[in-house]
Amino acid sequence: MKRIRNFCIIAHIDHGKSTLADRLLEYTHTIAEKDLQAQVLDDMDLERERGITIKSHAIQMDYLLDGEHYTLNLIDTPGHVDFSYEVSRSIAACEGALLIVDASQGIQAQTISNLYMALENNLEIIPVINKVDLDSAKPDEVEDQIVDLLGCDPSDIIRASGKTGIGVPEILQAIVHRIPAPQGDPDAPLQALIFDSVFNPFRGIIAYYKIVNGTIRKDDFVKFVSTGKEYHADEIGVLKMDMSPRKELSAGNVGYIISGIKTSKEVKVGDTITHVDRPCEKAIDGFEEVKPMVFAGVYPIETEDFENLRSSLEKLQLNDASLTFTPESSMALGFGFRCGFLGLLHMEIVQERLGREFDMDVITTVPNVSYRVFDKKGNMTEVHNPSGLPEPTLIDHIEEPYIRASIITAADYIGPIMTLCLGKRGELLNQQYISGNRIELTFDLPLGEIVIDFYDKLKSISKGYASFDYHLHDFRESKLIKLDILLNGESVDALSTLTHVDNAVTFGRRMCEKLKELIPRQQFDIAIQAAIGAKIIARETIKAVRKDVTAKCYGGDISRKRKLLEKQKKGKKRMKQIGSVEVPQKAFLAVLKLD
Template sequence: MKQIRNFCVIAHIDHGKSTLSDRLLEYTKTIADREMQDQALDNMDLERERGITIKSHAIQMYYDRPSDGKQYTFNLIDTPGHVDFSYEVSRSIAACEGALLLVDASQGIQAQTISNLYLAIDHDLEIIPILNKVDMESAMIDEVSDQIIDLIGCEKEDIVLASGKTGLGVPDIMEAIVERIPAPEGDPGAPLQALIFDSVFNAYRGVIAYFRILNGTMRKGDLVRFVNTGKEYEADEIGVLKMTQHPKDKLEAGNVGYIITGIKESKEIKVGDTITTVERPCEKAIQGFEDVKPMVFAGIFPLDNDDFEDLRDSLEKLQLNDASLVFEPETSAALGFGFRCGFLGMLHLEIVQERLYREFDMDVITTVPNVSYNLMDKSGEEYTVRTPSELPEQHTIEMVEEPYITAQIITKPEFIGTIMTLCMEKRGTLTKQHYLTPERVELSFDLPLAEIVFDFYDRLKSVSRGYASFDYQPIEYRETDLVKLDIRLNGEPVDALSALVHRSKAEAFGRQICKKLKELLPRQQFVIAIQAAVGAKVIARETISALRKDVTAKCYGGDITRKRKLLEKQKAGKRRMRQFGKVEVPQKAFLDVLKL
């Protein structure tokens, strides 16, 4: 055990975690040169296309230390940097004793750097600060080193200078890992205690769980029990994770590995659960992860209602690999049967939609995303509202509360004005302004979560020309003036397009949707009225005029009154058609409106 080191790589988006991990894999010859590719640990096409890490990836490497001739086993976990995937980071940190904190020498410390650092400090991890991209012309080595020293209180010589691109500083990082990160503690002879920190579904082998052993020894063929679910299985195969799975006969305390038990049901395994043996069970489960709290809710419906069960299977399998996704069944008058899903943010929602399509071939429609509200009615009863259809009549409501978050934005001083304007527009209040250095300022805002769900992150990046970094934590629920915005076509409400909005934003949002629908809906033989309404009051309207298809060909010659009479007859027919004609909203129109 003295020769094992478990560590993860944490940083803000685009500070070079995956590139540096590639260099470590090359240096330890874990991957043959001919198999090497960029972002070697990112095994999803989606991750390569977007250049982001979505999943944490664990891998084992061996390092032959020249100074003492011993071989060390490194278990490395590469983590995502985007705020929507911070749950992945918290799980990786729980399985480690140390963390490599990467800071981009040309960008300096950013919001997610600080947030991930606090996560690591809460778990008492040993932090190794690394200044990455020092080979770039724009690198500000001294300035950013001072920022790191201010942030974590280390000495200047503790900071390792490195470049993920050229491999500079990799031997220094290896030495720092051996010297500074403590070896795992634990007793190989004690009853087995292993923490599950990730799982994945394989069509041939069933559910594969990734774990970290805290105490005890796991052997192939042992009868194991999952403490929280109480289920018992035989360990068909155990082993360590390299680029592929390497089976082993036994794994001891301090190690990271995988277990295959032939579980086919995804419900039977939970991330954060404890594995022990049936023969010598451990006394108590490991205090693992808190249950994740979704921030954004949206309905996901199959294009064809017959695919409902397939969608349920796909979501269950996806949930194994993405523990922060939560869902429950719901029905909609317009879309039929589907699921109400909870996500950590809009990027998470987009990624889940994309993965459903790529990995499970599921085409889905997503309804307008919203957050959950606390509501108290006149009789004093309290309940949670997650969908527009759950909001009761306005006159029965005593009070509605919406979730607030505290947002930390780190930016350059010249963008303070535009960022404040954006946050005020989103009903935010400034709570703190703090200069980290003369060139970097940290702003703290209290903002309603509902306002940052849609386009806040994109707009923040555009008003600050990409220089602002953003991180948030939920704080509390506060009273709000919430209304339900209904969209009606010829007086018929379309429930999939209704949304919960603040009263001050209802009119602008209603206008926007009506305008968009006017562009998207195909014209009919009759006039279509598109209305946005709050209760009985219509606040926006657009009209799609009828296709004029006047058939006067058979009416040649003769008096004009004959022509008029024929047109009047056709007009009456159109009026009748409007009464009975249903307006079908095409699939594309739904998707484009929901993109608003």
């Protein structure tokens, strides 16, 4: 155990974590020259296309220093705020962390929040300034920022470059010398913490764990504490580039277990594995239950795919523990699921993964957040869906979730960012200069306002420089109303939203205009209306596609043309009674991108 080091890499998005991980793997010869490719740990196509890490990836390296062999377990983590739950689980499996800061961008919001998470878990932090080979690098300035933030010695900070490999040997030595070996007793009863799992169609569910105490051997009879289920360990091993089987693993190690589990409900991330004949006294404290921020309905395009969608979501949940879902039904879309996500990017990724990994075509409704509705008797209900609101006469007041947001930006962009946040009903709490002309703004913002397009706007007005991090703060009372969209007098529940009184009229008007462009013309007129309760606040009409019935009327009296037009009008009216309006998927997505 003295020669094991477990560490993770944390940083803001795009600061070069995965590239640096590539260099560590190359330097320790974990990966052969021929297999080397950029971001080698990002094994999903989606991660490569977007250039972001979505899952945390564990891998074991062997390192020789001063004639001694060391085992280094590295976990590469995502940097985006929507995947911070992945980061918290990786941190729980480690004793140390590499904190990576981009030499040209300096410390950003996500760096700070990930750092606090690591410090709460008493991890040893090794600060690394990455990308020092860039022309725009300002390593001295960034070094001062890190010293201010961590209070460490400037000599503790390693300067490196993931691209060229500068500083990689120093990082590996620092990992061995500065990160403590894991604590634990190999002879105690087995206690292993599951921090991730993945579904394999041939071998069932594979769980990844870190052994805190005890030793696990092949063919042991083990049980999962929270579900109480018992299994034989058909195969155990460590995670190299591929899974590599071992006969036994003892305390301090990170590994995987295959025991032919077929149903996804039986494996929970944060659960403890122990022996059946010699169980541990208590389970390890797992992870806090994840709180979804954004809710949206996910419906199969074909109704008979409902059960397939359920099994796809269950398999996806194994690999992404922050996804939650419950069944629901909608008048317009039939049966589907109400899913909870950590943010908009997370929602987009889940939708993409459903399509790619499980071949599911789905319609996603307008995302919204959960509200607390208090009735006149003082009872509180949580509402995730505008159609679940009680009658307006029964509601006393509605509370909506507020977040505490931290935005770090260059001083030049303060004006536009302030305007954006105040326009979203935000309250400025404080602003402080971090170093040079970088400033941190702290706002309280309603979560419902930032769900749709806040992040994109923030990036565009700050030319990509501002970084944004948030956590749920509290619930506050506010004047919210339900805005319905009617097509030919029928309400489309998938398009209804809860919105603030001040925004309702403009939002309703813009929705109607957008839908007019997107809904294809039918054989009859379609009226698109936005309504608050019984009051219509906006209307657009899509004109019918019609045949020129008067074309064959040459000369003669006007009444001959009239007669033909009246006949056509009657037919259109009859058609309108039985016709239904198809709402294309683009229309549901357009609501997100109204501006």
